[in-house]
Amino acid sequence: MKKTIVLIVFSLLGLIVKAQQSTDNTITGIINDSISHLPLEYATVSLFLKGSSKPLTGTVTDKTGHFMIKEIKDGVYTIVCEFIGYKPFKIKEVSLNKTNSVVDIKTISLDPQKTNLQSVTIVAQSKLIENKIDKMVYNAEKDISSQSGVATDVLKKVPQVSIDVDGNVQLAGSSGIRFLVNGKPSTAFGSSITDVLQSIPASQIKSIEVITNPGAKYDAQGLGGIINIILKTNTAKGYNGNLSLTAGTRNENGSFNLNARNNNFGVNAFVSGNQRLTSTTHSSSDRFTQDSISNNTLHQEGTGQFERHGIQAGTGFDWTYKKFNSLSGSVSYNDFGYTGNGQTNQALHSDKVVGEPSILSAINSNYIYTFKNVDAGLNYKRTFAKEDQELEISVNTSFGNNKNTSANEQSLLPQDSLFYGRRSNNPGKTNNTEIKIDYTQPLKKDVILGVGSKTSYYNINSTSNVDGYRPVTQEYQPDFSLSNDLKYHQKVYALYGEISFPVAGLFQAKIGSRYERTEINSYYSNAQHQVKIPGYNTLVPSIFLSKKIGDHHTVKLSYSKRIERPGYEDLNPFVNTNDPKNLTAGNPYLQPEIGHRVELGYSRDLGKSGSVMLNLFYRVNEHDIQPYLVYYPSYKVGDTTYTNVTVNTRQNIGMEQNLGMNLFADVHINTKLGLRSNVFLFRRHTINTLDQGYDYNSFNYRVNLNANYEFTNTLVAEFFGNFNSARYEAQGRYPSFTTYSFAMRKQFWKKKGSLALTANNFMQEYVNQKTVLFGPGFSVNGLRKIPFRSIGINFTWKFGKLEFKKDNRNKESEGAAPLD
Known part of the structure; x- marks a missing residue:
């Protein structure tokens, strides 16, 4: 009996001692490169109880190199800091107790290992x-x-x-x-x-x-x-780069990257190009229209050839001066474009007159589009001895020139007599400049205030010269009713503030608000009257709440407000008459679209087994903008009247509500086989205020599966399959879409080189896309057969030499000791 009492007493004393031990201790610090002084993101920090060889807990650094380990029991610990390509460091005899609950080990500078890439x-x-x-x-x-x-x-x-x-x-x-x-x-x-x-x-x-x-x-x-x-860039000292070349049945491309760094100064350069080879698309459509006097059927069937190209080149630098000052800049040149032509046979039938035959015609069209621009940016960042205190100033500008030329001719059959033609030449210039200032200030432990401002200038000048065919003279003459000049100037002035802080030890919060003032000045020469767009103010709040549960679970709740400003191409009232039965036009009366989104997220880190992410969201759009078709028995543009036409514009149709979820899983079955899958689904409800009775509800989803298998450490294969369900908009159904691909890569030359073979939708040449659209007085059934099968082979070569000199600074002075 006495032994039992003694055991109970000692057990109670043990529980009391254990209860008095604090578990609310914290270790924090920063890890950077000893040479460049740049922060090391994803450096590993492990915590060992004194005398133990098994890590008790740990974490990784964020993009600023900062790390924090919380909820540590009283005791004496050893901290080990590691990063790939760097020598590890060990900090011994770190004591945590009631009087020393927070340990800040300041900055740890890791020495890079001398290595050849x-x-x-x-x-x-x-x-x-x-x-x-x-x-x-x-x-x-x-x-x-x-x-x-x-x-x-x-x-x-x-x-x-x-x-x-x-x-x-x-x-x-x-x-x-x-x-x-x-x-x-x-x-x-x-x-x-x-x-x-x-x-x-x-x-x-x-x-x-x-x-x-x-x-x-x-x-x-x-x-x-x-x-x-x-x-791709690289911040390591020395030089390195890679060359990638691809040959294929549908796409051919290549890229070359080069990076060089010496101490605190680095430069990089790249050049890349892409060519989409000429492909042929087959299409057909049937449009049924009804007016007060007749029913009409328009059947179109044709083919189109298309080719695309793109070239990019650029260079950049970054320089760190006296540890706290960094300057970076870049400039790049882009040249994109495409060419195409098409042939369409058209049959128009009307029951206005009984027995009247269909009107047969043929349409021939071609077009060329080019866009060239230069992007440049300069960024200055000032850090301070105080952790998380930063000042950043950046200027970015982009200058672009584009040119769009097209020609369209329509002839009556069977005589093949030309009765309609349009030729257009549309050059334009675009400039976008942004000036931004951001500043963060720690107010106290774990409380950070961020403020900033931004000014954005967006300017467009465009001219469209259109010539129309005159059957009487059989000549092309300027058509001033279709030709136009436009000038579009948009200014956005923004201020923001946000603060992040812990809430009673329960979760982390970040709350902010952004104010934007938008001013637009536009001029459209062919508009019947100029529409003055008044300036408007937008206040955009945002809330983020995050809770980490243990080392592997994270829950996040967020809300944000967004805006979608219509672009000048949506606002320009210019009417495109290349297809005289299917016109397109801009809408200068469009209002900005406003969105509100709430998201709840959960993520689980499964360690070596993978990870899982689940996101639930609700979004509502006000003044929802969608493409909109309207049927007209007759429609006048300048001096020309078009009959039996649909006009496609973008409209604020009303309100759209979306409720959905996204589930992502990354599972490593074993060391060789990995599976990834993503399921995205949502329910959409649209309230159409333009045409009563045309509201709709739809269920949309997307599912994909990715499997990769590593045969050896130099041979890996991968399969990817994806299905997008049909998409429903205000006026109908857009088709579903299925893709799948297979790839295999073999590495050689000690993994410096590799060959990869890829095949996409290799079991069939075309993807069939069926579209069903409808509205007051019309319905359209369309089919496009789009070539999508492709096979390609890629060669990649990585090269370089990364050499490092040991930093002679005394690590002991920073609270760190070399790893034994």
């Missing part, structure tokens, strides 16, 4: 997809099946991103996306996002950042969010 073996790599606090990062360098393709081939594998057969991109079900390259805007994207993305070789892309709910620091433009394409 050609003999480096990477044994630990970052994940293909990383889920950060405010964005998701897709590391495209690890994607072998996209290696011979273009940017759209990479994007289609990114969670929440979908690509249709024409290369149009949607993010979380929205096409309103703010595209950036290396964090900077470009006039090229304002010209044609699809053409630019299909002209950037995938081999040139390092990673893609996706931000579905941008914070106050980011522009409010982009209803769906922001996609930032990061091109």
